[in-house]
Amino acid sequence: MLLKENILLALAGLKANKMRSFLTMLGIIIGIASVIAIMTVGDAVNNSVTSSMGDIGANNIELYLGYRDDLDFNQDLPAMEGKDCISTDMIEEMLKKYSDEIKAVSLQVSVGDGKATEGKDYANVSIIGANTGFLLDKKLNIVAGRNLAKKDQENGKKVAVISDRYVENMFNGDAQSALGQLIDIKVDNRYYTYTVVGVYEYSESQDGFSKTGGKDITTNCYIPYKTGVKQSHAEETLTDFTIIAKEGADSQSLSNEIANYFNQRYYKDSEYFQVSTYSMDAMLSELTSMISTIKLAVAAIAGISLLVGGIGVMNIMIVSITERTREIGTRKALGATNGSIRLQFITEAVVICMIGGFIGVLIGIALGMVAVHFMGYSGTASIGSITFCVAFSMAFGIFFGYYPASRAAKLNPIEALRYE
Template structure:
């Protein structure tokens, strides 16, 4: 009996006992469906993390002063701060690997007033490269320039919602003066630019209070208006945008080593440098490990399904004992009998696997869409799932098949 004949007999047996076959496949279907759904959701979340990191600056390196020992009180000295001269020297040294360097400082919350318009805002002092490094999308005017920095100018960049409130969607707000009140200041600023707020539709990333509009002013202006920073000449932190062909994780270590060399050994502070690319890699690795762990747990149901297949194949052998005896009496070899039942078990598991892959893919696509991470099922896990389901058929079908092959033909013919 050839392979195709065995497949035909297996399919006829399944058609003759449809309900029993479906119940036998149920464990396989649930196991494969669970693995496929989890793989699809894991792939969606991993892709979402990568895309979001790229959107907010995948090649960025965040550098900051950090206490050497968090268990003791650390005092930040003026000499610990990183000066503009040090940043310029660093940029010249690694000009082929640095695209931009930005630094910023927060002035806290305030209230923007213009006529009858009153809006809660948060004020951020920013450098000229801040817009490039943080993907600030200007739709009108310009961003902060070096001349704004050098002159400590009272200029401001607002977002489109503020622009719409002040002059309407099609209005020109450039050059308009607005007043911003904070806890310690009451200043009038001239609007020089309008940006469109970046939308991060990923619940894994919390981007702060969406009700408060962020506005940008020159960092030198912000520092001069803040009594705590008015007399400082350095920065506690800055962000580097590496060039596209630079390994940002390796360059983060290079940056750290460079600035640590310039610090006093007696300082309570050291330099920390983190690459968003490395952070994204760690996050996706954790998601992948989590998905794999959950998939393994879900795959346990495949073993339960395999036991169900073994059980039903033993029943099938018992029901077809006389048929086996007749085939043996006509000269069928043990290997032919064994192959027939193994192939039947494989067909049961393969059909269950196909149904499980289809069901799991639908569940994965639906789940990823509801979570706002639209994704398609990964091909690799799909192929592995189908191969594994057939392997389950071979493993759990061998014992019943071997039992059938070893039946004595005389005893089998006498079986009622």
């Protein structure tokens, strides 16, 4: 009952001094709103990065062959030759050894960028030779026909999977009519002919960013890896490729194991070269940690205004106690204990901070949503951040209200009644 009376007294005091109460709350409002907005934007950016990395493949491991770390790069180093590179036989051996943990190996080779033309119609195309692992990693959404099959890969057939944007430009958007058709793509004054076996839905995250848009956009044309190697005159040796780990596998641990495997088995006696790996999962963890650290650092800076607001609450409570000295003396003369006087003024400080906190939360949510919208992300304020800010405002009320409340509780009732 006493707590309810104290709350009503606090609300009556705020109502009697509206402007002073608002100015006291302003620091709390600004601090809470800033923290909520920053945490909302930080969470949205974090979720966007996590989603993008997930599209790339959080279980992926990037492997590349390069110079040894202990070399003196100021001296002339020999160029990498075919005999130094990773062969398909090495990859097959690796797949056998880690068959329980590796789902596939993603290989690709670029034939080149070109253009398909038919009268006034045209489509810009990038021809990519892709193996089954690469297409598995891409997760193409086939809207007509089929993806490249195992026999296409083994026999090096001249078949292709094209984008719906290509179909829009060259086949009036009719994907079914494109199936089985021969397409000619000119790359560096040379024509390459393929039979269309499938049409996939274009996605910027899968095809990569294109400098042009609309009709001029460049999309990928996927052909079997063996066909791409033959047409690009590339050697069947590699300096880098992507390993797709199975679900549940520890990609970070597997990444280290594979690097050690290659270096111990194939490059132990190499004077200049070594294999290095890094997992996308490790990169994702580092990015997430970095974003979280930046978010907390900026939120802490914004939280300085909370400290200013808390000092303002303490100041106004001291002023309020000075103004109500006779009231305090009267209450103590009528039997009010030091504890009840202390509770009254602590409650008043908590009420000021709580109201300011709730207003700050609403403004912070609104500011965060607006900022996220203009940045092109999606996200809302988390329940955790809202709960934290509300609890923090209550703690601030208790912390900064305790000293003035204790000061009021220790007043001598006789001196208080004499106060003018």
